[in-house]
Amino acid sequence: MHFLKLERKQFFRSSHWQKGIAIKILMAFFALYFIVIFLGIGVGGYFILKKQFPEQDPLVLVNSFLLYVFLGDLIFRYFMQKLPVMNIKPMLTLPIKKSKIVHFILVKSSFSFFNIMSLFFYIPFAIVLIKQGYDFEGVIGWLFTMILLVQSSNFLNFLINKNSVALGVLVALSVGGYAVQYFQLFNLPGFVGTGFDFIYQNPITVFAFVAILAGFYVVNYKQLRNEVYLDALVSEKTKEVIASDLSFTDRLGDLAPFIKNDLRLMWRNKRTKSSIWMLAMGLGSGLFFYTNPIYADIEVMCVLVGVFSTGTFLINFGQFIPAWDSSYYNMLMSQNFKYERYLKSKFTIMTISVVLLFVLGIPYVYFGWDILAVHFAAMIYNVGVNSHVILFGGTFNRKKINLEEKAAFNFQGTGAVQWLIGFPLMILPMAIFGLINWLVSFEIATITLGVLGFIGVALHKNLMAAITKKYIANKYIMINAFGKEA
């Protein structure tokens, strides 16, 4: 089909395909990693459950967890899965039926990574069940129900996409379900699980799920069909301006215009807005590590959490300097300002964010004063060392960023360098801390991190001058690269 041809060309001819090989390999590794894990659980899951809970039926156990699996899947999709898009504009005036375009988009989405992944669990698990003497028809009915539900989630996600109320409902269901189960009021997941048991016993019910999937498909189709018009796409785009008074930034002197711009950049673009969730994730990362007994005795983890929780913004925002401004980089380069002033505004924003995130993270003191001390040292380290490193890394930025696209799992603007730069940012302080902690003591290790940060702050002027030089040297290459559509 010619659509497939176009998709293939779009994929291979995108200007950073050749350069982006490193990312593609990395993505392939991620995918492979997940496939292996899922396969492992799929094949071994039955036996593990049998061993752990010998008196219970593994299938019933799995069923009683499926509510969480699907809710989690939907929440995961909410953040990660992109709406199926295609450049429909050039198609509209050609003799192609609109329904065909819509069907193509929808069917294409069925084959997304998110739908394929879980099959690596369900199929081997079902095979094991059959081998273990479960009823053949029952297992097949169950398996198809799972596949149909995964597909239904796929289409349900498009219906709820970007609707935060729906997200709230999903989270409330998960938390509420867990709560009522925990307080032994009502076993909601178990109740849902008995529903799945019923399907195994009566495989004919699978057809009900065919109807559900068909229903979701039709609703999606109808919704999309109405949007295959230019004005539908356009009218969605023009939103009223959210203007806020940013005059408080005027105190920052000649950096103010750039900082105002960056604040607006963050509030007004999809790409940056969805990064805000990343901030919450970064700030909360400590809750995961500090409550997990596996990591409790590994002191280096405090450094990881410290650097990460105070530096999420630094890492997320910093690694795309100056690509954030890529779409109007030409204009910036023909305005009369010193490059140093531009970079300094970025540095200032990052510094403010690091301090702010540290302050927000002060409640971590609950896990101990020593943790807060490490976070404090990590904050200084972020300001003094990491901020300069990341600004330097920016000189290698060669990818234009389309601000209108959502962020999570959006690798536009990422190059191998952006991945590489992540390592020294976190691994290096961890290594330094770990080494000194092992050789000398926890206190000295913490102080060393802080001192390194202070050295960076002291050398700020010289470092910035060197970085600025590098940016100016790379100017033409960046202008050329930012001029190309991804």
Add this chain to the structure above:
Amino acid sequence: MITIDTISKKYGKEVVLNVEKVEIPKGQSFGLVGNNGAGKTTLFNILLDLIRPTTGLITNNNIVVSESEEWKNFTGSFIDESFLIGYLTPEEYFEFIGDLRGMNKADVTAFITQFKDFFNDEIIGKKKYLRDLSKGNQKKAGIVAALMGNPEVVILDEPFANLDPTTQIRLKQIIKNLTENKEVTVLVSSHDLTHVTEVCERIVVLDKGTVVKDIQRSEETLKELESYFAL
């Protein structure tokens, strides 16, 4: 004011621009015409130090543009929509450019009110981001931004394209006013021969990267150009 000295630009083996020597005196209104691919935008981009020439130099007020950035202080330009910051409103964009050009808020407001007619109530107070404006209205905002801060050199690439007839006429008046006192040098490129001959006293024709005509405007200029391009 501006000296173009044996500028050439090659991409691989293909020569896209090869200009011997062009002097543009202060206060001249200079028009650049040529078909697609003639090298007009390339020349402007080199003039703004956005791409590097393969050979040659351009000086702007005795400053070699690829060596010093001082020329930015007195040069205003608008090449295309990529000069706009899509997520700002026009007002915020003017404020940003004004800030860079040393104008305070009151200066910016006063400056913008001069262009009330030019904007035709479609730019200011619309509560729209630049990215949501039509091509023509984006162009209006970009052109006015290029004029901020009393530049001595103004560079506009295809300023008439996408504008409605009324705005085209108003823009021609603006350009004429700029060069009236022979203080501001204006460089304009266009596909529209009538417009260029009307606003520019000197017209240079580029073809496949080389200068094929360099004429002072006279009564016959438009005819001469039309017969040249009619081939």
